[in-house]
Amino acid sequence: MTSEYSAHHLQVLEGLEAVRKRPGMYIGSNGSPGLMHCLWEIIDNSVDEAVAGNGSRIDVVLFEDGSVQVADRGRGVPVDVEPRTGLTGVEVVYTKLHAGGKFGGGSYAASGGLHGVGASVVNALSERLDVEVDRGGKTYAMSFRRGEPGIFTDDGDPRPDAPFSPFSQRSELRVIGKVAKGVSGTRVRYWADRQIFTKDAAFQLGELENRARQTAFLVPGLEMFVRDERPSTRAGAQSGAEDAENGPVETSYRYDGGIAEFVEYLASDAPITDTWRLQGSGSFSENVPVLQPDGHMKTTEVQRDCQVDIALRWGTGYETTMRSFVNIIATPKGGTHQQGFEQELLKTLRTHVEQNSRRLKVGNDKLEKDDVLAGLTVVLNVTVPEPQFEGQTKEVLGTPAVRTVVSKVVRQELAQRFTSTKRDDKNQASMLLDKIVSEMKARVSARAHKETQRRKNALESSSLPVKLVDCRSNDVAQSELFIVEGDSALGTAKNARTSEYQALLPIRGKILNVQKASISDMLSNVECASIIQVIGAGSGRSFDLSSARYGKVILMSDADVDGAHIRTLLLTLFFRYMRPLIEDGRVFAAVPPLHRVIVINPGSKPNETIYTYSEQELHTLLAKLRKQNKRWHEPIQRYKGLGEMDADQLATTTMDRGGRLLRRVRMEDAEAAGRVFELLMGNEVAPRREFIIESSDQLSREAIDA
Template identity: 85%
Template sequence: MTAEYSAHHLQVLEGLEAVRKRPGMYIGSNGSPGLMHCLWEIIDNSVDEAVAGTGTRIDIVLHDDGSVEVRDRGRGVPVDVEPRTGLTGVEVVYTKLHAGGKFGGGSYAASGGLHGVGASVVNALSERLDVEVDRGGKTYAMSFHRGEPGVFADSGEPRPDAPFSPFEQKSELRVIGKAPKGVTGTRVRYWADRQIFTKDAAFQLEELETRARQTAFLVPGLELVIRDEREKTDGDAEAKDAEAKETSFRYDGGISEFVDYLAMDAPITDTWRVQGSGSFTETVPVLQPDGHMASTEVERECRVDIAMRWGTGYDTVTRSFVNIIATPKGGTHQQGFEQELLKVLRAQVEQNARRLKVGKDKLEKDDVLAGLTAVLTVEVPEPQFEGQTKEVLGTPAVRTVVVKVLRQALGERFSSTKRDDKSQASMLLDKVVSEMKARISARAHKETQRRKNALESSTLPAKLVDCRTKDVEQSELFIVEGDSALGTAKDARNSEFQALLPIRGKILNVQRASISDMLSNVECASIIQVIGAGSGRTFDLSAARYGKIILMSDADVDGAHIRTLLLTLFFRYMRPLIEDGRVFAAVPPLHRVIVVNPGSKPNETIYTYSEQELHALLTKLRKQNKRWHEPVQRYKGLGEMDAEQLATTTMDRSGRLLRRVRMQDAEAAGRVFELLMGNEVAPRREFIIDSSDRLTRESIDA
């Protein structure tokens, strides 16, 4: 740094230099998310063509050399000369910022591309980018090196490190072949520039498949095919093709099918579809024939399409989109949707106040959104987004259009005289009112659910054997199977920080039961009361009375079933405990081997936790010529251990083994619980049959 600061210290970055200098401004980051954002930009251009009515298939290929290729059958990038720049359409699109056909020129009614920087940004951040266009019976091609057009001297497969010669006088759009009559389309292949992106940045196949599936739902009839050719073994081309993973996505049901896919819980209502449109005016700069921009008042039409359904759960799953572009942080369209949903349901509850017994209480947004799965899409020309990443819609007038469309559709639904409509409307009102009452009750009893002190009276279940410490982080709650195990556990525990709660048999399967059934179940209610943090949407992790929740069941099939039922309860109604890593499964031993030592040396006791571990131990003892007491004790349940054995193996912190219950993907976990514990029997039967080869006769404790 110098004290002097004058005009010659200023820098003016021309064209794509600005993108390479500050990539985060355009793609968010230079890691894997930024790399994926570049790919979305290219894919979205192809999707815009499909939305415009040309092309029903998009191919995405992840090549084994680190490049990615996107192919479509759209209209193809224009190849004629743009009059103002004197450059071909291909060069304009891929080298000029804020240039393209999506600024209101009539080429697209509604598109995801708005700023004219997507393709040119990807080009600027690529070590090499190749474009091929089929148009007018010819195939045109152009290549770029870090945004600069030129020619690569390739021999065989294209490589980013091949010798490159930039155009010196005038760039050239080469004709490399003939295209079949009537066939149009664009093929883009690029190699991300490792000078820009971090070493660990990589294309995420799972994320790509999720985005492709989402797009296929949003554009009915469009097929997206993903082919992953990475990490292939050496061999001929046929072998590599055989190993390549290819996945195809196509859905004709639109966003109604999307909602059915997203919904995890049992339905209370059918999937309601709301469609409509509205118009508004806004003043925008419009390019005049003389090349100047003039503020002009234009009329816009906004189309709204919503699919939604309520289920028995309390989780909210909403997806909002503008012109097929996901808006994960919402915006004016989502604000209008939630605002009108609350307003309409409040009015309906007030009209049915006597039947619902609500008094003067009012619904809040969380009550209405509990158990809702919704997909909201709007199509609007030239929407205003907050930033290039397009995560938030900013066009104010869209809120009003969504409100009007939703108000009319819900009004017709709630005033319908059809039996199904009346039944579903009634069940929905019961659902939102029960959520409201649960919220009010939780708020009223929040203070009474705190850990009792010496001056307070306890309202906790009599069967709880509590600990003495008030330090939540140190305290542990063991949920024990049966009274017999409780007796042993009382003597085995450290009463300073270990509490015990016995449960009788198998608790209710809450995945298949309603909230009221769950709360009326004695065992479920006791667990929720003892933990003291509420349940469902009102769960407050900071109010939990114990730092660890440890499920201690027998090491047999019934014990595994009980543990699964308990985990279902925690997943559905106390999920923050799992997300915070505070739920554990105790691992009691299966066998006790008493090794006989010679002479006066005391015998040694060894515990094993699986059949394989036992056989390995006995083989080792045979090799050492050591004897053991026969028969080896096989524990069928916790009640077979004495207090010392239970403490040593399962409860004492110095020697026990715990399995922490983790959940990395809530959506995937929800699908597993619904498959294994839900109402649908057929998928569970198929899963059991398909998985039967993993099970051995010896692993069944019968």
């Protein structure tokens, strides 16, 4: 560090040096997200070709050596010489920043690649990159090492550490084969540079499959094929994928239904409306620099056409699932298109609620954005030439005029839905307004309740259900709430519990199936309302995990079919309305024993009591006792309910921290869990019937209590 600072201290980074010096500016980070972003850049180039009508399949292969290849059947990267640079099109695309065919030259009407830096950035950050182009009956090839063109001597076994000879005077685009007439496409294989990326950076198969599936939804008719040859992935392959003995993991995605099918895939709750398709277009003008034939840039006013395609549906849940895209590129942080959609959606629905205010009994309350978005699943895609993004990662759309175009389309299309004379449209519009208003009323009630609680005197306490047997401790982390099935089990549990930190709440029989019921029905149900009130953290969007009164919530039901059903109903309530409790790992299922075996010991030695928790465990125990020539009391006690145990037995086996067994309810994948709950507890009977029939052979008839 020196105090001197003059012009010779300044650095000018030429070409791809800037990318290698500051990779985060172009790909976000040098970890796994940045590595995946490089792959997106190459895939997006192929997708742009498919969107332009060139090619209907893209193959992505993750090789065992850490490299990845993307192959398409588009027009192929140009192989002729670009006049200003004197370089072939392949070398220009992969070595020159801000070079490409997507700056308004007419090659693409609209594309995701806009800045002309994607392919060249990937090349700069790769230890080796190979490009093969099928075009004009020939296959052309060129290789690069960290962005520099040259030739690898690898004897047909491509690897990044093979001897490399850079071109000394003029680069060469080699012809390495022939292809049939009319066959075209591009194959790019590269090895990420470990000098740039962290050691733990790796291609994530799950992310790649999600992106491939998403792209297939957005481009109807496009097949996305993914193949993973890495041994580590094969060893951990999911059921349905190929294992290590059968070969690599392969998946293929193709959807002809477009974003309407995408919405059906994303939505996990029961529908209130059908999937509505809102489509339209609009134009706007903007001043942009346009490249003139003489090579100079001139600011010109140009007309832009913006295509809007939206698919949406409302369901019975309160979660919002929104996916927004610009030219097939995901914009996870939104932008002007998403702002226009949300603003106009709220404005339109406010108008229709006000028009039906007497029927809906809304009073002076006004809808807010969260009321409208609750239970909404939407896919929003706009197609616009040369959109403005905030940064190379393209997470936010910045083109201001798109907001107005999207708002206009939403306003016109929703107006047609709400003014339609068709019976189905009328019914769906009416149910939608009912749902939105109920969300608003729930929000207003929750806010009023919270304000009331704040105003309460510190000496006052809220009235809890009479049947709650509370604990003495105020330490939330140590306290436990047992939700017990039936009053008979409650009586035993009262004597078995540790009253210092264990509370009991009995429920009567089977609670409401909240997967089918509305929010108002759930709140009016005595058992559901008691559980929510006792836990004390609210429900739905107003749920506040920090306000929960207990550190553990333990579901304690009988070890029979009805007990399992009650436990499923309770888990449905927690999943739908108190999900943060499950996500935080604070919901458990007690595991009471099924059998009590009293082993007879000889002489004056006291008999031994052993509990088993499954039929298999019982048979194993009895076989072991026979082998040891030990006898046991007959008949063996089979517990069908918690009330059959005395307090000591229940404490020892199920409630005492020293010897009990608890199953933590986890939610690794919320969307998968939602689909399972909808299958088991939802309105659709046919899928549930098929599931029962297909799974019936896994159930032992002897296990059913008749």
